[in-house]
Amino acid sequence: MNGFGIKEFQFCGEPWMFVSENSNDVCILQKEDFGTIFVTEGVIIYCNDNKNLQYKILSVLYEQHLLEIKKRICICIYDEQKSLFEITKNKTCFTINELLAQFPENIAEILERSLLNLSRQFPNRGQEIILEDINQERQILPCYCFFAKDEKEQGFIIDAMLEKNWLSKIDGIHTWPLKITVTGWLEIESTLKRTDSKNVFVAMMFDEKTNEAWNYVQKAISELGFNPVRIDKVEFNDEINGQILLNIKQSAFVVADITGHRNGVYFEAGFAMALKKDVIFACSEVDFEKKHFDVSHYNIIKWKDEQDLYEKLKDRIQGTIALK
Known part of the structure; x- marks a missing residue:
């Protein structure tokens, strides 16, 4: 080149x-x-x-x-x-x-995701939000932190968050520094949990050994009014495809069957949890003792056959997701 x-x-x-x-x-x-x-x-x-x-x-x-x-x-x-x-x-x-395709679709989503960006960069309650680091001579909050194309649009988004009382001025006068208000933190918690989606992303090993398990997972999810989503092309050398991450973001919750212990399945579950999505873990009893230490403290569905998986998964969704 x-x-x-x-x-x-x-x-x-x-x-x-x-x-x-x-x-x-x-x-x-x-x-x-x-x-x-x-x-x-x-x-x-x-x-x-x-x-x-x-x-x-x-x-x-x-x-x-x-x-x-x-x-x-x-x-x-x-x-x-x-x-x-x-x-x-x-x-x-x-x-x-x-x-x-992952760029926000409307102003409401821009405001919500901009607030989430601020909370990740300034994660402590009451922490001052500053625009630039004078010592390092760099701007800490560039326009792309707010999904804005220029400083004028950035200012509009910040003003909108001030009007919503998600942010407040530290001294009550000057724009900077700011802080996230109690209302802002409550909105962050609500945004991370809220979804209008009926999609359920299913992370699992896809091969002939698990085809029947997928059929029963699909049946359990569908019978409760949700739409199961899987992307078969996930299974090549543990590559995480961008479309998979987008589907996880757009899902109401995630079902992660760790049978076979594919690294991709563990990563997708972790990504969903970072977004504060509910994740239901499942694993066949044959592979159960091989589960990774990182998930051993979760309430994992242990199933002996596909019918058992279907019944336990449906009960778990009804008891933990459908009632929310």
Whole structure:
């Protein structure tokens, strides 16, 4: 790729550090607010040609980094290009359209997710929210923290949160510093728990051994008025697909059957829990003693056969989810 053999260059209108380029024309970039990302040459050209979308891409990347999912993000143009990336357990692959699909749909969602961004960056109750770090000469809250395309739009969003009493001015006069109010923290808790979705994301090992289990999981979820969602293509070398993360975000809750102990299933459950989604764990009694230590303290459904899984899962959903 010509012109990228330098230490710093512009990507999406922001200066990034160029780390390296591999034989597949995949560039490795780093920036403090985003960590390390992998992008194809086509993505760089696309972003340069579509300046009106740059702030949306940066906003979603920033939010992903704040979620601390500990995954390096890979971005390509087409789904089949995901094979260009060296598949490892610590990479999340998105097409550019999958990434853009995660941008908020309306002003209400922008306000809610901007508030969540602030709570992740300033997690302590009563903590001062500052715009910039004078000592490091860097802006702590850039426009993409608020899903805003410029400072004018950023100001509008901050003013809206002040009007909602989600934020307040520390001294009552100047805009900065701010703090999240009690009303703001209550809204954060409500936003993390609230969903109007009827979708239920199912994370499980997909092969011939678990096809029957999936049929009974699907039956239990559907009979209670929910829509079970699974993405079969999750199972290739534990790669976490961007579409999977989007489906988890849009689900009412998650069912994670850890039978087979696939790393991808554990990660998807962890990602859902980071979003404060309810996660129902299940595991066949054959594999039960092999479960990871991280989930051993959860109330895991232990099933002996598919009918047992169906009955126990349906009871658990009725007892813990349907009544909320």
